[in-house]
Amino acid sequence: MITLITLLSDGKFHSGEELGKHFKISRAAIWKQLKKLQNDFGLTVDSVRGKGYRLNTPLSLLEIQRLSKEITQWPITVLPSINSTNTECFYLLQLGARPPFAITSEQQTAGKGRRGREWASPFGRNIYYSLMVTLKNGSQQLEGLSLTIGLAVLKTLKKIGINDVGLKWPNDLLVNNKKVCGILIELQGDPADLYNVVIGIGINVNMPSLSLNIDQPWTSLQQELGQLIDRNNLLIELNHSLAHYLDIHTQQGFEYLKNEWEENNVWQNKTVNLLQGNQVTTGVMTGIDKTGALKLLVNNEIQHFNAGEVSLRLAPSSVNNENLS
Template sequence: MTDTTDRALLHALSGGHFISGEQLAHQCGISRTAVWKRLQNFNQRWGLDIHSVRGKGYRLSRAIELLEEEILATEHPDTNVAPQVHLSLPSTSASLLEQLQQGGLENGASVFAEHQSAGRGRRGREWISPFASNIYCSIHWRFDCGFAELGALSLAVGAILCRLLDEYGVADVGLKWPNDILVERRKLAGILVDLLGSSEGPVDAVIGIGLNFSMPGNADELIDQPWTDLESLGMGELSRNRIASDLVHALTSGLPEYAHSGFHAFVDDWRRFDTLLGSPVTVVMGDNRIQGIHAGISTDGALVLENNGEKRRYYSGEVSLRGTGSAGDGNA
């Protein structure tokens, strides 16, 4: 009941226009006092900026588009499992991992949240998740192979996401090894993969993606690295529901490619989107920092670093532009 009433309130306010407390109470079937309490709760829990003016009512500081399970389920009817949409979760990946441990999931099961209270980045970092501003999604896929064959899965997902953004017309979209999505060296999206299973297989993958759509005005205070969003890139007219639906479709089409052919099916795309090729970079591995020229990736997804004419492969670590001091992170 709580989620249904909260969603009804948010729908009524989503246009960003004033609406009276009396109207809100009537539409949602609750008292005006309950309306006020819930709106206070929205601000405290999710950081929603809600303006209140005597005689005019309430309005959100900016219009929002809520994700709708019905739209996501019908946009691509060939996707077998209906996506789940929540107003708030600690983490979309944590939700899928919990469901997986409780009794299994079908391939393609996906979870979206309008807000994450404990969104995770790579290496334990926090992923900033303002309400209804971006796309926070996780999807499950089971692979018959073992862990070793999935070492480049996150790179393949990066290539899948770049293909989609390229189809939308996002100019200069690129990949930073292993899987950050950049535009003009500003972070647009991140990826985090959790694997559960055995070394021989099968292995269940939960793939988390955070894609910046329309960051709030205070985002610079919250994020400690250069970032961008689709709205800033001239893509603000895209529907969040369309992006979410297209993302699930792209993944449920691309992940079977990986299951069949491994990373070989994605190497050419990854190299096409490799945004740091030829740049001086630093590979950060714990306390170690190794400098060199980014010479591309190998067919199994390793970073190739050239130093004094010698090329070496690296299968773990993070990459930063030399001198920037920031390696970035992934999401979920």
């Protein structure tokens, strides 16, 4: 099935006869395979009499040999489909795999976002990536980790020309207040000793604007740059950037990266609403402290908030001011 998708990934028409000869099966069998492709992978196939079949939009598929050769920081496994790359990392750890190692997939059937949300993961469109690492000194190394990862992704996206990207505390990257990337950190271990940490990263790359019903403003790299993005180049650059920033984080701590994060904070000095369950706290985001905790000016007093089960939104007054600017 993956071979068929690869053949159709150019977005051009291929006749039933051509496909039948390539796979040495009948045109009727090709039709059944195309229906299965649509049902199993959610891909839309156009069928035009006299022309043949094509994917309605081209795909940039992951190239296993190239990625294995050019990503040298840690071993990487490339899968066609998986329930969740984060879940698979923990499974491989149980089987005896030694960190660091990475997993990426063309598709997730149960992708995970923060606070139990589902992460939309259509086949062949985006980056679904998880990196398993072991951190010494437990809880101390976890301070600001998701913010450090945000900086690594930010550097990657700027390198390919996404100049308007910025960081939203604690785990998102935005372009013009539209989400382009989310980060999910999951862990197991002893806070006083070693933590095994999975760093999950989802980047909207070539996702069509009308393909999914997502409950928040979002964008993709393709929409921002107006062209199909090579996901292999993006993954290779992402791993370089992750290795660089993780080295700084583990050797010098997040405090060394604090100023760089604040320089790229999209809501610096904006009025925001912090949601904790049914409680809403409104204040001005003045930045973060050396541990990565949010600093909020509330009634002329600075309050600190850790990530945990919280959500941050622009206050209506800030949204209106941005629309006028």
